[in-house]
Amino acid sequence: MTTARIDARFAALKAEGRAAFVAYVMAGDPDRETALKILKGLPAAGADLIELGFPFSDPMAEGPPIQRAAQRALAAGMTTRGTLDLVRAFRESDQATPIILMGYTNPLFVWGYEAFARDAAAAGVDGLIVVDTPPEEAAPLAAALDVNGLSLIRLATPTSDDRRLATIVRGTTGFVYYVAVTGVTGVKEAVADDVAPAVARVRKASGLPVAVGFGIRTPERAAAIARVADAAVVGSALVDEIVAAKVVNEDVTARVLSKVESLAKAVRSARLGRAV
Amino acid sequence: MNVPAKPNDYSAYPTPEGRFGDFGGRYVPETLMPLVLELDAAYAAAKADPSFQAELDGFLSHYVGRPSPLYFAERLTEYFGAAKIYLKREELNHTGSHKINNCMGQILLARRMGKTRIIAETGAGQHGVATATVCARFGLPCVVYMGAVDVERQKPNVFRMNLLGAEVVPVTSGSATLKDAMNEALRDWVTNVHDTYYLIGTAAGMHPYPMMVRDLQAVIGREVREQVMAAEGRLPDAIMACVGGGSNAIGVFHPFLNDEGVRLIGVEAAGDGLETGRHAAAINGGRPGVLHGNMTYLLQNDDGQITEAHSISAGLDYPGIGPEHSWLHDVGRAEYLSATDTESLDAFKLFAELEGILPAIESAHAIARLGEVARQVGKGGVLVLNLSGRGDKDVATVAAHLGRTI
Incomplete structure (x- = not known):
């Protein structure tokens, strides 16, 4: 069962007494070859888990950085199938780092949930975050993923009260993703003081590790979040490095991985892992 | 499915x-x-x-100006020489549409x-x-x-x-x-x-x-029901409306859903033509998927990426359609036709000249299929077309397509 990779990674980090650094990159951004180089370089640069976006034409919860990343990836020919190919290529050299695919419902629906789940598991995917599939609509997708040992990672948000939280975490595995801000990715900033009590609530409701994302751009903020959560997720800030590198004609892979290193270092040195 | x-x-x-x-x-x-x-x-x-x-x-009475009239379009009826054509005048509402x-x-x-x-x-x-x-x-x-x-x-x-x-x-x-x-x-x-x-x-x-907007637009169909009963003493044989997202159509269709003798006909925007791929006809040229919170017919590629819709009408230029229409199509209760940009422009001109009303270019898509449906219904039959909006806003677009500068 592939969920084992997520559980093993969080157990190892707990033993180390630190939070995870989760790097989000978009499959095929800026092109397939560069995206694969970035992907393969992430674990050595310090990513404990990887969220790999699969591009969608209409990403309604993304801010401009990830919207544009998806458009670049689609323009470069990336597809959902192509995303699984990237995972397969990554798994040739890394069997330990969990990979969570993150995206929207329609490409999975069109593929067919059962067929997709089987192919994703075979490629080496560990879990899915599907932004526009709330618990109310999750049953068919969750069932297909479950049969293939994949986690459907649930999202909790600042609008989730205790009753809602119970609905969100019912039957979930792997970890819970706490969306730190009301808003789209990469715009507002997450505030550690607001996040801490929410993380505690989600952890209590789910009994699972809690990763925090949306609104973490700098090593300082990543460290602050890593003191109160089980994982800090950075996406838009990494995606922005691709654009920045291109503007000054720098090596894209090196620039993204260097950003990952600084963020991962900050998370590691935050030194406070799971403060249960 | x-x-x-x-x-x-x-x-x-x-x-x-x-x-x-x-x-x-x-x-x-x-x-x-x-x-x-x-x-x-x-x-x-x-x-x-x-x-x-x-x-x-x-x-609705004092600010919007409801009820909107159901008007017997005598000259259009004569022109096609078939079913009696009534227009539900939603273009007369305050702000010019439904x-x-x-x-x-x-x-x-x-x-x-x-x-x-x-x-x-x-x-x-x-x-x-x-x-x-x-x-x-x-x-x-x-x-x-x-x-x-x-x-x-x-x-x-x-x-x-x-x-x-x-x-x-x-x-x-x-x-x-x-x-x-x-x-x-x-x-x-x-x-x-x-x-x-x-x-x-x-x-x-x-x-x-989808339910709330339908309920709020169903006032159109409820009025049509009363007005056509008053005018003809019976229900119409067919009701037509243009369909983008489909709110004017579902509004006029809904009070008639259980009257299976009444044909319900939506007209999608076929843009340059269904065969060109440059259109906005989700039902006629798309397949089921998930976008903007609902599962419905969508224009999309094999990877599930939403493709761009094309229509002369900005109001119909959307790659999806309301979910109730998708369902009415699948269960066979409503029919969904389509009309191209060119057909709709021709209909726009014909309608303006015969009835003295500039229709919205959206509504002109339904008008483009009016003649053939009127002939199918035949003499002695009654047909209602929902004139969802007025065309003043489209004058520049129509002029551009006719190669005129104004």
Whole structure:
């Protein structure tokens, strides 16, 4: 069962007494070859888990950085199938780092949930975050993923009260993703003081590790979040490095991985892992 | 998808989960889910409250100008020489289209819910103008998201919205048309969850919007029923309407769903032609998928990426359709035809010359199929066409296509 990779990674980090650094990159951004180089370089640069976006034409919860990343990836020919190919290529050299695919419902629906789940598991995917599939609509997708040992990672948000939280975490595995801000990715900033009590609530409701994302751009903020959560997720800030590198004609892979290193270092040195 | 069973009562849908067969649902980010559930409860309470309906009816009568006439189009009828043609004159409503029916209902609901800021998306600008209008009337700030392409081709409506005090935000992401405006409105909503009401303009999106917008537009069909009974002493043989998201069509269809003798005919925008791939006909040229909170027919590629819609009509230029239409198509209760840009322009001219009415280019799509349906229904039959909007806003577009400068 592939969920084992997520559980093993969080157990190892707990033993180390630190939070995870989760790097989000978009499959095929800026092109397939560069995206694969970035992907393969992430674990050595310090990513404990990887969220790999699969591009969608209409990403309604993304801010401009990830919207544009998806458009670049689609323009470069990336597809959902192509995303699984990237995972397969990554798994040739890394069997330990969990990979969570993150995206929207329609490409999975069109593929067919059962067929997709089987192919994703075979490629080496560990879990899915599907932004526009709330618990109310999750049953068919969750069932297909479950049969293939994949986690459907649930999202909790600042609008989730205790009753809602119970609905969100019912039957979930792997970890819970706490969306730190009301808003789209990469715009507002997450505030550690607001996040801490929410993380505690989600952890209590789910009994699972809690990763925090949306609104973490700098090593300082990543460290602050890593003191109160089980994982800090950075996406838009990494995606922005691709654009920045291109503007000054720098090596894209090196620039993204260097950003990952600084963020991962900050998370590691935050030194406070799971403060249960 | 399974072949759906024919229901006993078409009007009993959606289910409490917002499903019309397989279609509909609530595919929204978790941040919005509590709001969507709150809206569902608030709408159910309002619907059950006679004072809400009374307040709405008052505004519909005295502000919107309802009921709109059902007008016997004598010259069109003579021209085609077949069924008697009646026009439901929604273009005579305040702001010039059916859109105000929905906006008036939703603004009263937003006030009941204590919301202090209104956002909307618009394509042709008709819904934006209607939203800006009701916001001005009730003194609420209004932000309208509009694709940058549409801002360019509907400048008079942009100015109208500005005059009404609304802020119009041009959306440049994606294809810069209606679907992208809707994405941007959803992003605003997810960011401003506490005070903002999202006033969706068509019978699409996440539950309860398709049901709520349909209920608010069903006043059209209820009036048609009374008016055609008064004029002809019987129900019509067919009812026609243009379909983009499909709010005017579902509004006029819905009170007739259980009258299976009444043919219900929606007309989609075929753009340059269905065979060219450059069109906006979700049912005739798309397949089921998930976008903007609901499962419905969509224009998309094999990878599930939404493809760009193409139509001369900004109001029909959307790659999806309301979920109830998808279901009515699958169960065979309604028929969905299509009309190209050229056919609709011809219909626009014919209609203006014969009846002295400039139809909205959206409504002209239904007019383009009027002749053949009138002939199918035949002499002695009765046909109602929902004239959803007026065409003043389209004069520049029509002139450009005729190669004239004005």
